[in-house]
Amino acid sequence: MRASQKDFESALSQVKLLKDPGNEVKLKLYALYKQATEGPCNTPKPGVFDLINKAKWDAWNALGSLPKETARQNYVDLVSGLSSSSDSSSQVKPEADRKQPGYETLVVTSEDSITKIMMNRPAKKNAMTTQMYNEIMLALKAASKDDSAITVLTGNGDYYSSGNDLSNFTDIPPEGIEEKAKSGAILLRDFVDCFIDFPKPLIAVVNGPAVGISVTILGLFDTVYASNRATFHTPFSHLGQSPEGCSSYTFPKIMGPAKAAEMLIFGKKLTAAEACAQGLVTEVFPDSTFQKEVWTRLKAYSKLPPNAMRISKQVIRNREKEKLHAINAEESRVLQERWLSDECTNAVMNFLTRKAKL
Numbered sequence: 001m002r003a004s005q006k007d008f009e010s011a012l013s014q015v016k017l018l019k020d021p022g023n024e025v026k027l028k029l030y031a032l033y034k035q036a037t038e039g040p041c042n043t044p045k046p047g048v049f050d051l052i053n054k055a056k057w058d059a060w061n062a063l064g065s066l067p068k069e070t071a072r073q074n075y076v077d078l079v080s081g082l083s084s085s086s087d088s089s090s091q092v093k094p095e096a097d098r099k100q101p102g103y104e105t106l107v108v109t110s111e112d113s114i115t116k117i118m119m120n121r122p123a124k125k126n127a128m129t130t131q132m133y134n135e136i137m138l139a140l141k142a143a144s145k146d147d148s149a150i151t152v153l154t155g156n157g158d159y160y161s162s163g164n165d166l167s168n169f170t171d172i173p174p175e176g177i178e179e180k181a182k183s184g185a186i187l188l189r190d191f192v193d194c195f196i197d198f199p200k201p202l203i204a205v206v207n208g209p210a211v212g213i214s215v216t217i218l219g220l221f222d223t224v225y226a227s228n229r230a231t232f233h234t235p236f237s238h239l240g241q242s243p244e245g246c247s248s249y250t251f252p253k254i255m256g257p258a259k260a261a262e263m264l265i266f267g268k269k270l271t272a273a274e275a276c277a278q279g280l281v282t283e284v285f286p287d288s289t290f291q292k293e294v295w296t297r298l299k300a301y302s303k304l305p306p307n308a309m310r311i312s313k314q315v316i317r318n319r320e321k322e323k324l325h326a327i328n329a330e331e332s333r334v335l336q337e338r339w340l341s342d343e344c345t346n347a348v349m350n351f352l353t354r355k356a357k358l
């Protein structure tokens with residue numbers, strides 16, 4: 001539900017009653033107030049020695065073109081969070097209360113300047129349905145514009161993700177399988193484009209085994225943290241398919257052509273330690289302390305200056321962007337043909353009829 005003008009005004013009165021929330025939060029409140037009432041920052045940048053006004057200006061300017069209504073909503077949410085934490089400072093809000101509405105296959109939360117996108121089909125090992133691809137794209141677009149500093153993709157349950165939901169192959173439209181393959185290739189291309197273009201630091205928190213497209217897109221993340229329970233598996237040849245997610249380019253670049261071929265052509269499954277040694281994973285943590293260690297680290301990173309992080313990412317990514325888009329287009333085109341092959345149809349039917357388990 002969107003915050004009304006009345007909610008906003010009541011948050012403005014409430015904020016005066018709060019105990020001092022500290023400079024960082026005060027700057028956030030100031031920036032959201034200015035954005036909600038005046039829109040994007042429209043005043044000249046104060047001089048470097050005008051420290052206080054420059055900090056305020058920076059905070060406002062960092063909100064970019066965030067719409068007034070969203071800023072108003074974020075202001076109301078922030079004040080309400082501060083009020084409830086000052087009511088009971090040790091009380092942690094349950095995730096269900098913080099989660100953003102409108103997603104069926106994901107749980108999306110924003111806290112401590114981190115937007116967390118969690119795939120949430122644990123009973124199906126977080127297999128990606130067409131709805132999940134679309135919701136991840138929506139969540140990434142929203143995260144690119146919200147006031148978080150970093151964005152995380154992770155999975156709920158024992159798997160990170162088992163990749164493409166193979167039942168995506170079953171609902172063939174009346175226009176036939178060719179049309180399905182065509183729309184699948186467009187979906188795939190749009191999905192991977194969102195990762196290529198994502199402007200903020202993007203971190204994968206790989207909580208368990210990862211298969212197929214959930215592995216290939218890791219090459220487009222800035223950092224990949226893995227539990228030692230995670231494995232990395234791209235069984236494309238077994239499925240009569242071919243690499244996507246720009247992995248035909250990123251994997252040889254990351255791990256060298258020979259190791260990439262073993263994964264992408266022969267479907268070799270890597271342990272987390274192997275994936276780390278090959279450079280696909282940044283760091284591996286024991287499963288027993290994985291969540292605690294990773295989130296402590298991410299909370300510290302999220303306090304770094306967000307503009308500097310965003311600009312550093314752009315400097316790294318911009319050089320490659322055009323190439324990555326071209327590779328994504330080519331991989332999607334090749335897969336569109338593969339999906340129509342007997343090799344692919346038979347492999348998918350085998351899985352769906354339980355003759356094979358990969």
Ligand SMILES: CCCCCCCCCCC/C=C/C(=O)SCCNC(=O)CCNC(=O)[C@H](O)C(C)(C)COP(=O)(O)OP(=O)(O)OC[C@H]1O[C@@H](n2cnc3c(N)ncnc32)[C@H](O)[C@@H]1OP(=O)(O)O
Binds near residue numbers: 124125127163167211
């Ligand atoms: C023309 C069509 C176009 C479509 C649009 C496509 C858009 C983009 C496509 C991008 C290309 C992507 C490629 C890939 O990702 S390839 C990789 C695909 N994934 C797999 O092949 C994994 C298949 N799953 C398995 O091998 C096993 O399930 C797994 C090893 C992951 C786990 O085994 P385990 O024995 O532990 O658990 P279950 O098998 O009992 O699984 C529990 C339930 O979850 C269901 N499940 C799991 N994974 C998938 C999946 N990928 N697709 C569909 N369903 C999945 C499984 O069936 C069980 O369900 P039930 O409890 O109902 O039986």
